[in-house]
Amino acid sequence: MNSIRKPLLLGLLAFSNSFLFSQTRELPVLFISSMSALHLRSPEPISYVDLPLGSIKGDLPLKNLLRIRLTKDSSTAGRTNELGVLTVTGERFLAQYRLIRAAPLQQNFPSEIEILPTQMVPLFPSDQSFSTAQIKQKCLDLLSAKIKKPQHHSSTLGLSFEINQIKSAGDLVFLDLSLNNSTQVSFDIHQISFTISDKKISRAANFQQFALEPRFILFSTVRLAKRLRNIYVLPKAIFASSKQLLIGVSEKQPSSREISLALDYGDLLSADSF
Secondary structure: OHHHHOOOOHHHHHHHHHHHHHOOOOOOEEEEOOOOOEEEEOOOOOOEEEOOOOOEEEEEEEOOEEEEEEOHHHHOOOOOOEEEEEEEEOOOEEEEEEEEEOOOOOOOOOOEEEOOHHHOEEOOOOOOOOOHHHHHHHHHHHHOOOOOOOOEEEEEOOEEEEEEEEEEEOOEEEEEEEEEEOOOOOEEEEEEEEEEEEOOOOOHHHOOEEEOOOOEEOOOOOEEOOEEEEEEEEEOOOOOOOEEEEEEEEEOOOOOOEEEEEEEHHHHHOOEEO
């Protein structure tokens, strides 16, 4: 693993240490078995890895795949305990995990893990930060813009869902959304959700999805009579091309109408800044 440690930069090490000790949230836990290697998939090329000393060895068989396994001496210890902290960085993120050796009778942990956006910390934090008042003003600026043609569109059961604009500012993504109801029955909104999920489901056991919580919503809306337009502000997230951002709108029970629209990562990357 010495070849992985060579690119170590003092600045990155200082950043890693400050992150580890300054964060109050607990690090995610990975269990590693003596029966097989543990593979971590990254959405972008891995540029640096730091392993716990003495207990773990590893390599990079692919530019975005880290393979680690217990050393022989460590794997024969025969008990469950903490091995230390694993640090992985890509081109734009840093992720850290607590590594725990699985007990001999607990060998059914997954051998393949995806590094999720919720586990990432920006490697180069944006120097732009916005107050709530500034974010609201940017939303109002977007709302005042005239839309000739939506960038994305979906329709079903008399409902249509449009993405008018996608903009970025600092570490935020602004989504300008419109909902239209051509039926005579109003649509009582239960939830508007933002979920990053796999585009294709090969096996249920490998399917992964997680929610993105908006940082800011311009208007609080609960009912769609005919038409509404709103701005949702999301944190920027890094995810693989095999995933998509799924925006879903569901109706309150007992009705079951719903509509959704999917965005590729490229749609967010190509967002104009403002």
